[in-house]
Amino acid sequence: MLKKALENALTSEESNELISAFDQIGDIIIVRIPDSLLSKKKIIGETLLNEVKVARSVFYQASDVEGDFRTRNLEILAGEENTETEYKEFGCKFVVDVENAFFSPRLSTERERIANLIQEGEEITNMFAGVGMFSIMAAKKKKCIVYSIDINPVASKLCKKNIELNKLVGNVISINGDASEIIKEQLVNKSDRTLMLLPERSDEFLESAINTTKNGGIIHYYSHIHADKKSEAGKLSEEHYLQVTPVQSKILGSKIVRAVGPRYYQTVVDVKISK
Ligand SMILES: C[S@@+](CC[C@H](N)C(=O)[O-])C[C@H]1O[C@@H](n2cnc3c(N)ncnc32)[C@H](O)[C@@H]1O
Incomplete structure (x- = not known):
């Protein structure tokens, strides 16, 4: 789905380089981008924001999950810079800060x-x-x-x-x-x-x-x-x-x-x- 949304922004070769797994959590999208495509991260973010209707923010995951708190650094690519969102799972509601x-x-x-x-x-x-x-x-x-x-x-x-x-x-x-x-x-x-x-x-x-x-x-x-x-x-x-x-x-x-x-x-x- 990520590759499809980016058809117009990237060549098919570049698209293949993209890690296809990305996380959507409530109205936030978190995407991992290989080094070779970092120069295109803004256009990747903007395309995703436009194509994924429910998305409010697109972040680039700039570090692994690390440290005592097991958290990660995120960089805003497009949309609102707010890392809190609501997520639903098996009938429960959660406010999470990604x-x-x-x-x-x-x-x-x-x-x-x-x-x-x-x-x-x-x-x-x-x-x-x-x-x-x-x-x-x-x-x-x-x-x-x-x-x-x-x-x-x-x-x-x-x-x-x-x-x-x-x-x-x-x-x-x-x-x-x-x-x-x-x-x-x-x-x-x-x-x-x-x-x-x-x-x-x-x-x-x-x-x-x-x-x-x-x-x-x-x-x-x-x-x-x-x-x-x-x-x-x-x-x-x-x-x-x-x-x-x-x-x-x-x-x-x-x-x-x-x-x-x-x-x-x-x-x-x-x-x-x-x-
Ligand atoms: C891998 S996460 C698991 C979180 C949760 N079980 C979940 O699945 O969403 C590990 C959690 O352990 C917490 N943590 C790390 N060291 C801890 C400690 N010494 N005592 C209590 N919590 C700790 C981190 O802040 C982090 O939220």
Whole structure:
């Protein structure tokens, strides 16, 4: 669709160089542009703004997702320079800020999977909750209490706003701070289920995840794993988890969440712990 919209602005050769994947989040479009086409970024932005009817702003993604807050730098190409927008997923409404707090529309299948696993009455610790996507979808689907922690103040503030928007005050609790500190101070042995969606640093935070999880509770352990064969990625992450965990654990399952590079995958291992 991106290439089609740009037919008049780029030669077919240039069009082929464009990375066809781009994200549309509410009325914002975020596009990645290869170095060879950077001189044409303005015309790319303006064409997209004209061609995609719902678009209000087109941004160029000028950096990878990086730093503690897992955010990215965006540069306005066309339209309004406002990085906040409203996004809808499975009947929930979210205000997101695509530059100042982590957000990815590409995790929606995983969010639905987790929401379906939750049992009525569960307490859940979401250690790296961002603007509350997983927490709110879970609490909208099942009656449960979710402690929704994030270290980024912008993410925690938006999470609070999203809790109100979805009428989940009291069911989802937004807490700003470092997950290990918050757990130590307020959430030891509190959760039936713990989410660890910071795959780059799961091993570092595993002890805190175990701390907040009750005996017999479940941890969703996300990580990044190299695998020559895609079919082996899940098994390899299970083996990795079993090597690093200090507690007795029963593996309930594992899967690839998404590819993050060549032969490199984000995976999740679901485990039931005994302590
Ligand atoms: C990959 S994002 C996941 C966000 C969210 N679960 C989602 O799917 O939209 C990781 C989040 O962890 C937060 N984070 C990083 N270090 C943290 C820490 N020590 N304690 C709590 N949150 C942290 C970042 O601010 C970021 O929002």
